Amino acid sequence: MRIDVLTLFPDAIEGFINESIIKRAIASGKVEINLINFRKYSPLNNNQVDDTPYGGGAGMVLRCEPIFNCLDEIKTDDSYVVLLTPEGSTYNQEKAKSLTLKKHLIIICGHYEGFDERIKTLVDEEISIGDYILTGGEIAAAAIIDSTVRLIDGVITKDSLESESFNDNLLDYPTYTKPAEYRGLKVPDVLISGNHELINKWREEKRKEKTMEKRPDLLK
Numbered sequence: 001m002r003i004d005v006l007t008l009f010p011d012a013i014e015g016f017i018n019e020s021i022i023k024r025a026i027a028s029g030k031v032e033i034n035l036i037n038f039r040k041y042s043p044l045n046n047n048q049v050d051d052t053p054y055g056g057g058a059g060m061v062l063r064c065e066p067i068f069n070c071l072d073e074i075k076t077d078d079s080y081v082v083l084l085t086p087e088g089s090t091y092n093q094e095k096a097k098s099l100t101l102k103k104h105l106i107i108i109c110g111h112y113e114g115f116d117e118r119i120k121t122l123v124d125e126e127i128s129i130g131d132y133i134l135t136g137g138e139i140a141a142a143a144i145i146d147s148t149v150r151l152i153d154g155v156i157t158k159d160s161l162e163s164e165s166f167n168d169n170l171l172d173y174p175t176y177t178k179p180a181e182y183r184g185l186k187v188p189d190v191l192i193s194g195n196h197e198l199i200n201k202w203r204e205e206k207r208k209e210k211t212m213e214k215r216p217d218l219l220k
């Protein structure tokens with residue numbers, strides 16, 4: 001998988017992709033991530049990328065040319081282009097699973113008040129990471145990179161992926177580690193019993209209970 005991120009602030013993402021699991025996925029060749037500062041694709045003096053909105057109004061708007069020029073260079077028939085915007089469809093684990101199957105993901109991060117609407121003619125999908133406004137798409141890009149790269153075959157163990165929240169629309173079961181008792185707080189007896197059939201049954205029950213209590217919307 002190759003991920004190209006178009007951003008005016010590559011340093012904001014650089015540190016993140018050079019840590020832990022994502023760093024290892026890059027080092028082992030499972031993913032290639034390119035952070036592209038699209039300012040260099042501006043045709044204007046001083047590499048200007050934004051301008052005032054036609055018709056008036058607050059703030060600055062991202063101009064078309066840098067994004068169009070950059071995509072002219074990097075987009076191929078295998079590319080899937082995502083625009084990060086609070087107006088997009090809300091990101092979730094299902095969406096992460098679908099993006100992880102793309103050969104070449106291009107993620108466009110905005111900044112300022114918004115984009116020139118014509119940029120949207122270039123994209124396959126508009127994605128939001130939640131109903132709140134960020135100052136730019138970089139944090140959203142990091143969230144998408146993290147959640148998709150960890151799903152690539154061999155990046156983390158299959159076992160970890162099978163028993164995690166949102167699979168089967170359920171949250172994960174509660175987990176404990178040593179010591180078996182700490183400040184009067186005990187690990188449930190069943191987990192220490194060694195009876196794997198009972199443990200699995202308990203875990204399935206807890207997944208349902210927890211989901212019912214915390215995220216009943218997932219069960220609908």
Ligand code: ADE
Nearest residue numbers: 084085086128129134140
């Ligand atoms: N850019 C600004 N806010 C955003 C959000 N909530 N999701 C994705 N991109 C954004």
